Amino acid sequence: MSVKAIRRFTVRTVLPEALDAVAALAANLRWSWHEPTKALFARIDPERWEALGHDPVALLGAVEPQRLDELAHDTGFLAEAAALRDDLTAYLEQPRWYQSLADAPARIAYFSPEFGIASAIPQYSGGLGILAGDHLKSASDLGVPLIGVGLFYRAGYFRQAIDAEGWQRESYPLIDPDGLPMQLVRELDGSAARISLSLPGGEALHAHIWQMQVGRVVLLLLDTDIPDNSDALRGVTDRLYGGGGEHRLLQELLLGIGGVRAIKRYVAISGTPSPEVFHTNEGHAGFLGLERISDLVAGGLSFAEALQVVRAGTLFTTHTPVPAGIDRFEAALIERYLSTDLLPGVAAADVLPLGAEDYEGGDPAVFNMAVMGLRLAQRANGVSRLHGDVSRGMFGALWPGFDQDDVPITSVTNGVHAPTWTDPRMVELARTKLGTFETAACDWNSPAITDADLWSVRRAMREQLVADARARMTAAWAEQNPGIAAPAWMAELLDPDVLTIGFARRVPTYKRLTLMLHDPDRLRALLTHPDRPVQLVVAGKSHPADDSGKALIQKLVRFASEPELRRRIVFLPNYDIGMARLLYPGTDIWLNNPLRPLEACGTSGMKAALNGSLNLSILDGWWNEYYDAENGWAIPTADAAGDEAERDKLEAEAMYDLIEHQIAPRFYDRDADGLPRRWLQSIRHTLATLSPELSADRMVREYVERLYVPAAHAHRAIAADDHRPARDLAGWKAHVAREWPHVAVTHVESGGVQSPQVGDQLKVRAHVQLAGLSADDVLVEVVFGRARNGDDLADVHRQPLELADHELGQPATFTGTVPLDRSGSFGYNVRVTPRHPLLASPAELGLVAVAH
Numbered sequence: 030m031s032v033k034a035i036r037r038f039t040v041r042t043v044l045p046e047a048l049d050a051v052a053a054l055a056a057n058l059r060w061s062w063h064e065p066t067k068a069l070f071a072r073i074d075p076e077r078w079e080a081l082g083h084d085p086v087a088l089l090g091a092v093e094p095q096r097l098d099e100l101a102h103d104t105g106f107l108a109e110a111a112a113l114r115d116d117l118t119a120y121l122e123q124p125r126w127y128q129s130l131a132d133a134p135a136r137i138a139y140f141s142p143e144f145g146i147a148s149a150i151p152q153y154s155g156g157l158g159i160l161a162g163d164h165l166k167s168a169s170d171l172g173v174p175l176i177g178v179g180l181f182y183r184a185g186y187f188r189q190a191i192d193a194e195g196w197q198r199e200s201y202p203l204i205d206p207d208g209l210p211m212q213l214v215r216e217l218d219g220s221a222a223r224i225s226l227s228l229p230g231g232e233a234l235h236a237h238i239w240q241m242q243v244g245r246v247v248l249l250l251l252d253t254d255i256p257d258n259s260d261a262l263r264g265v266t267d268r269l270y271g272g273g274g275e276h277r278l279l280q281e282l283l284l285g286i287g288g289v290r291a292i293k294r295y296v297a298i299s300g301t302p303s304p305e306v307f308h309t310n311e312g313h314a315g316f317l318g319l320e321r322i323s324d325l326v327a328g329g330l331s332f333a334e335a336l337q338v339v340r341a342g343t344l345f346t347t348h349t350p351v352p353a354g355i356d357r358f359e360a361a362l363i364e365r366y367l368s369t370d371l372l373p374g375v376a377a378a379d380v381l382p383l384g385a386e387d388y389e390g391g392d393p394a395v396f397n398m399a400v401m402g403l404r405l406a407q408r409a410n411g412v413s414r415l416h417g418d419v420s421r422g423m424f425g426a427l428w429p430g431f432d433q434d435d436v437p438i439t440s441v442t443n444g445v446h447a448p449t450w451t452d453p454r455m456v457e458l459a460r461t462k463l464g465t466f467e468t469a470a471c472d473w474n475s476p477a478i479t480d481a482d483l484w485s486v487r488r489a490m491r492e493q494l495v496a497d498a499r500a501r502m503t504a505a506w507a508e509q510n511p512g513i514a515a516p517a518w519m520a521e522l523l524d525p526d527v528l529t530i531g532f533a534r535r536v537p538t539y540k541r542l543t544l545m546l547h548d549p550d551r552l553r554a555l556l557t558h559p560d561r562p563v564q565l566v567v568a569g570k571s572h573p574a575d576d577s578g579k580a581l582i583q584k585l586v587r588f589a590s591e592p593e594l595r596r597r598i599v600f601l602p603n604y605d606i607g608m609a610r611l612l613y614p615g616t617d618i619w620l621n622n623p624l625r626p627l628e629a630c631g632t633s634g635m636k637a638a639l640n641g642s643l644n645l646s647i648l649d650g651w652w653n654e655y656y657d658a659e660n661g662w663a664i665p666t667a668d669a670a671g672d673e674a675e676r677d678k679l680e681a682e683a684m685y686d687l688i689e690h691q692i693a694p695r696f697y698d699r700d701a702d703g704l705p706r707r708w709l710q711s712i713r714h715t716l717a718t719l720s721p722e723l724s725a726d727r728m729v730r731e732y733v734e735r736l737y738v739p740a741a742h743a744h745r746a747i748a749a750d751d752h753r754p755a756r757d758l759a760g761w762k763a764h765v766a767r768e769w770p771h772v773a774v775t776h777v778e779s780g781g782v783q784s785p786q787v788g789d790q791l792k793v794r795a796h797v798q799l800a801g802l803s804a805d806d807v808l809v810e811v812v813f814g815r816a817r818n819g820d821d822l823a824d825v826h827r828q829p830l831e832l833a834d835h836e837l838g839q840p841a842t843f844t845g846t847v848p849l850d851r852s853g854s855f856g857y858n859v860r861v862t863p864r865h866p867l868l869a870s871p872a873e874l875g876l877v878a879v880a881h
């Protein structure tokens with residue numbers, strides 16, 4: 030047995046002064062999406078660069094002093110490094126898109142439990158983390174003054190291996206913070222900055238703050254593995270989503286409350302602006318709102334008043350369409366943690382109602398983090414159009430009485446960071462032939478790029494994937510079978526000229542990893558077709574506690590090990606950013622077959638599309654809004670199926686049919702030059718139309734324009750004049766809530782439509798009992814549309830009515846007209862909602878009265 034180290038650390042390399050520029054380049058994660066900088070690192074030691082997984086800090090720690098010395102005297106190398114450092118400095122300092130906006134927030138805080146930035150920094154598990162990383166990178170490119178906040182996990186996410194039985198094995202390689210491109214935030218006296226949280230029993234949880242530089246964006250990561258903590262508490266940030274109830278709660282208290290405290294320390298030390306807007310992703314960071322309330326209460330506001338201020342500047346993004354994906358704690362546990370000094374001025378009794386499922390179907394013993402997230406944020410969104418709709422349905426109970434369409438949750442469709450996810454070959458092709466790689470400016474239909482050019486790049490990327498798959502399988506074999514040479518077929522795995530289908534994702538059941546195995550004989554026939562064979566590259570991790578996910582992987586691995594198939598289908602272990610960057614470009618078809626509508630957005634297909642892969646997917650998430658019949662194929666959803674088994678069967682058969690009758694024939698239809706002209710047309714169309722839309726730049730701009738800027742303005746308005754508007758709003762809301770049970774539409778009259786025809790006007794006169802409210806406190810609207818069965822309205826429009834008359838003690842009268850501009854059935858109603866200039870939506874208070 031080998032001796033294991035009980036403690037390890039990395040001795041940071043001291044680089045020769047002449048290599049200052051190299052150190053500066055390694056210290057800013059911009060290298061992770063800047064090919065020329067990566068090329069410079071590779072020059073230092075190409076083999077080590079590959080072996081260390083493109084990690085410049087590890088590389089600089091590993092190269093021999095002689096080599097560093099050599100480089101310090103290599104004028105060509107030094108000139109290149111200096112030029113790249115100048116380029117980085119310019120990138121960091123020059124005004125960019127955001128700097129042209131007026132009145133935009135001085136800073137935005139972005140909270141996420143995971144960040145996927147580079148494969149060398151495994152602080153992510155899947156979609157949410159990669160998205161957060163891409164959000165920071167695009168924010169940096171656009172000059173958006175974001176500050177990211179997360180946790181630093183000593184064991185990151187697990188490494189996956191597959192044993193001889195096909196079963197997933199997890200290991201958690203320890204990460205040494207000193208070996209990563211980050212630094213401790215330090216007080217001006219040089220000591221490590223520290224934040225603390227009071228816990229039950231008089232204990233405290235302390236954390237240090239790591240700072241990463243992601244281009245222009247600062248990312249703060251909290252770390253509890255410090256000597257100030259008891260052994261048990263050191264483990265709070267041991268691993269991503271580790272453990273159950275209390276462990277997870279501690280992580281979330283740290284992320285939310287500790288995260289805001291970390292920002293305050295950072296702002297104080299660096300003398301940079303405080304955030305005006307807080308963006309919280311999923312429920313995990315929801316406690317951040319409470320810390321900010323606590324600060325405002327210390328400044329003299331009541332809880333209810335402070336809540337108005339916090340809501341105005343907070344955006345909540347939900348990323349899951351399944352209730353099971355939402356964080357819930359026992360309410361009693363929350364009560365225990367909040368009945369302490371944790372949040373001065375904030376009582377458990379104030380907090381519990383925020384996360385209470387006090388609506389139909391809710392569980393009274395539960396504290397729901399998403400529900401609190403929505404109640405602490407004036408603005409909320411889902412991550413694709415369809416997911417916005419699903420979210421409005423899922424959380425609709427919080428706004429009882431409102432139609433699903435009126436639920437105040439909008440959507441911003443996710444995007445992916447193009448410089449990170451576009452293969453350097455594609456970038457090079459665009460640069461040399463089109464003169465630019467700005468996604469919006471590239472004309473991929475231009476004859477400047479010939480079909481032969483494009484096809485040769487596509488083939489090179491497929492070949493790169495094939496080589497990578499062979500290397501990974503051989504390495505995995507060596508690890509499982511030390512000392513035994515890998516079987517010969519591993520060197521012949523896959524074929525760089527065969528139609529390649531990729532499928533990689535986490536393995537929860539809804540993603541249906543094994544749908545492709547539904548009819549094994551049919552799949553076998555596709556894979557081994559004599560003229561038009563298909564090959565499949567599959568990857569994905571199952572949650573360590575999810576044996577059913579592991580069983581799916583096992584089923585696939587076993588199928589893939591059949592001797593006549595193993596060259597055509599392969600399961601690659603340990604899906605991560607490093608693999609993903611080769612996998613997406615190397616596939617011709619990116620397959621996604623979730624159970625609709627359980628994929629909130631899905632981003633892997635976007636990353637594939639940026640490289641000219643065509644998508645084959647269920648119409649779910651982003652594909653539901655971007656599929657256009659030319660950029661790929663839609664697997665029809667068998668909504669009408671009797672049960673899940675039948676649905677799987679119908680959808681699997683449709684998928685096989687598409688591959689067999691449409692995809693493979695188009696791919697293998699070659700002209701005299703050996704080029705698949707029709708296929709290449711689809712590639713060009715995909716690149717030209719989808720690339721700008723799928724880019725995270727588009728997503729971040731949307732967040733800025735539609736959500737961050739309005740939130741900052743709302744926050745400024747409510748906090749002005751020493752928070753007077755917030756005090757007024759809190760008082761007004763309480764008053765409205767008290768009076769609302771007595772508000773009613775008592776009577777509606779209409780006229781002007783004896784035998785209605787298009788062009789007529791409907792006159793509406795509504796009598797509204799306002800109880801103790803004034804006419805200014807309400808918005809009275811006529812709601813109209815097509816009348817359907819059961820009197821439901823479709824294609825609903827609303828139009829405000831004006832106050833006509835209000836005598837003391839009498840119902841007020843509101844009038845207006847509605848143009849009848851369309852023939853067919855017509856229905857209308859009158860609805861009353863609270864009105865206040867500081868509300869972002871008429872549904873905000875969840876109060877409504879309609880005529881009966």
Ligand SMILES: *Cc1c(COP(=O)(O)O)cnc(C)c1O
Pocket residue numbers: 154155156157159534535604605606609630631632633634636
């Ligand atoms: C993009 C990506 C994901 C998320 O993919 P989805 O399609 O959104 O599920 C997960 N892991 C890695 C490594 C990725 O690059």
